[in-house]
Amino acid sequence: MHYFSFHDNALHAEQVSLVEIAEQQGTPTFVYSANTIREHYKRLDDALAPIDHEVAYAVKANSNVAVLSLLNEMGASFDIVSGGELYRVVKAGGDPAKCTFAGVGKTREEIEYALELGIHAFNVESEAELNFINKVAGEMGKTAPVSIRVNPNVDAKTHKYISTGKSENKFGIDFDVIADVFERASKMEHVQLKGLQMHIGSQLTTVQPFRDAVTKVAPLAADLKEKYGIEFFSIGGGIGIIYDPALESGSPDWWDANHPEDMPLTTEKYASELIPILKPLGLKILLEPGRYIVGNAGVMITRCLYEKRGKAKTFKIVDAGMNDLIRPALYQGYHEIVPLTQGGPRSTVKTDVVGPVCETGDFFCQDRELPDFEEGELLALMSAGAYGAVMGSTYNSRPLPTEVLVDGDQATVIRKRQTMDDILAQEIF
Numbered sequence: 001m002h003y004f005s006f007h008d009n010a011l012h013a014e015q016v017s018l019v020e021i022a023e024q025q026g027t028p029t030f031v032y033s034a035n036t037i038r039e040h041y042k043r044l045d046d047a048l049a050p051i052d053h054e055v056a057y058a059v060k061a062n063s064n065v066a067v068l069s070l071l072n073e074m075g076a077s078f079d080i081v082s083g084g085e086l087y088r089v090v091k092a093g094g095d096p097a098k099c100t101f102a103g104v105g106k107t108r109e110e111i112e113y114a115l116e117l118g119i120h121a122f123n124v125e126s127e128a129e130l131n132f133i134n135k136v137a138g139e140m141g142k143t144a145p146v147s148i149r150v151n152p153n154v155d156a157k158t159h160k161y162i163s164t165g166k167s168e169n170k171f172g173i174d175f176d177v178i179a180d181v182f183e184r185a186s187k188m189e190h191v192q193l194k195g196l197q198m199h200i201g202s203q204l205t206t207v208q209p210f211r212d213a214v215t216k217v218a219p220l221a222a223d224l225k226e227k228y229g230i231e232f233f234s235i236g237g238g239i240g241i242i243y244d245p246a247l248e249s250g251s252p253d254w255w256d257a258n259h260p261e262d263m264p265l266t267t268e269k270y271a272s273e274l275i276p277i278l279k280p281l282g283l284k285i286l287l288e289p290g291r292y293i294v295g296n297a298g299v300m301i302t303r304c305l306y307e308k309r310g311k312a313k314t315f316k317i318v319d320a321g322m323n324d325l326i327r328p329a330l331y332q333g334y335h336e337i338v339p340l341t342q343g344g345p346r347s348t349v350k351t352d353v354v355g356p357v358c359e360t361g362d363f364f365c366q367d368r369e370l371p372d373f374e375e376g377e378l379l380a381l382m383s384a385g386a387y388g389a390v391m392g393s394t395y396n397s398r399p400l401p402t403e404v405l406v407d408g409d410q411a412t413v414i415r416k417r418q419t420m421d422d423i424l425a426q427e428i429f
């Protein structure tokens with residue numbers, strides 16, 4: 001089955017035409033394919049089957065409660081990074097005891113909330129935070145389950161804004177001193193050591209940085225198990241997806257979840273390289289995938305408003321902006337742009353696709369050779385399921401877009417389009 005593919009000349013999500021969704025819901029709108037999410041989850045879960053493991057979905061990638069609920073039904077655990085994400089998981093029917101709580105700046109309120117609910121573990125990112133969690137847990141008469149995040153100083157070879165495992169990144173505790181931190185933590189009265197965690201970065205397209213990091217940290221994990229009886233080793237998320245078919249594979253069906261061989265980093269490759277290093281540890285292995293699960297399970301649909309042929313460039317102006325999908329502006333992220341209807345052959349044009357926001361950085365592509373679509377035409381920005389809607393803002397007083405979940409032939413609105421009154425609700429006149 002093709003999850004995003006053309007039928008009768010219209011791009012569909014599963015069995016639902018994206019043109020119909022656009023006509024009914026307006027644009028911009030995010031559309032997700034439930035079966036793609038399920039399949040990605042299952043593929044990763046199956047690949048790790050030879051070892052004791054848990055797939056803890058990184059909620060930040062797409063935290064719509066309907067998406068979380070779907071993954072909860074699949075049996076996922078959750079990697080959260082705020083009290084707000086924990087709140088969402090609970091609303092989705094998720095069990096706090098299956099949540100690990102990462103992040104360098106947890107507040108007292110968040111720590112108390114997580115202790116109250118009984119999360120699986122805090123992933124502690126500094127000694128100051130460790131001391132504080134110990135203090136707060138003591139005040140509450142509780143013991144805080146913790147794992148400590150190691151920064152292995154390994155180059156993830158990804159965009160510098162999404163690299164997290166080098167010493168100059170703010171995340172985790174330096175590899176050289178982490179053993180001492182565990183020793184001090186083991187003597188704390190209100191902390192129980194549960195695990196070791198790392199996450200070297202996002203959108204990794206080869207297995208080598210994962211292998212380097214796991215190889216470097218595995219002996220430490222073995223040592224910590226021996227000394228303190230830790231139960232798990234979380235190797236983080238970061239598995240990359242294909243954004244640009246021309247660069248990565250040349251396959252026109254790259255967004256189809258049934259083409260695992262086209263992935264730059266397959267789950268099979270990931271598992272076959274890492275399992276031999278991880279299995280001998282005898283620890284539960286946690287994975288924290290976000291983008292891999294939802295990235296290619298979503299698109300953002302938008303309508304072309306105007307075309308402007310300037311002296312230097314052709315601009316196609318669409319009704320979505322950087323406030324709706326910020327990845328191109330923030331990381332020079334690539335999203336394939338596909339007209340929703342396929343007529344006969346058409347000419348191509350080198351164009352910038354830009355939004356209405358009052359920023360020069362408000363573009364979805366620059367100087368890209370694209371089918372010469374017209375004013376009024378509908379388009380999909382592919383691979384927008386991860387770090388899309390969640391990073392949206394109301395900049396320029398632009399209401400947040402609708403989100404729709406397609407499951408087979410059913411399309412369900414899972415977030416209504418925001419209204420101006422929603423935006424103004426907290427303002428005091």
Ligand SMILES: Cc1ncc(COP(=O)(O)O)c(C=O)c1O
Nearest residue numbers: 058199202237238288289290291
């Ligand atoms: C601690 C942690 N775990 C997991 C993830 C998920 O990353 P990805 O979406 O690349 O799988 C992130 C984001 O990079 C993260 O910071």
Ligand SMILES: N[C@@H](CCCC[NH3+])C(=O)O
Nearest residue numbers: 162202203327331386387
């Ligand atoms: N938001 C980033 C990924 C950040 C991962 C979170 N640590 C992106 O879209 O590529």
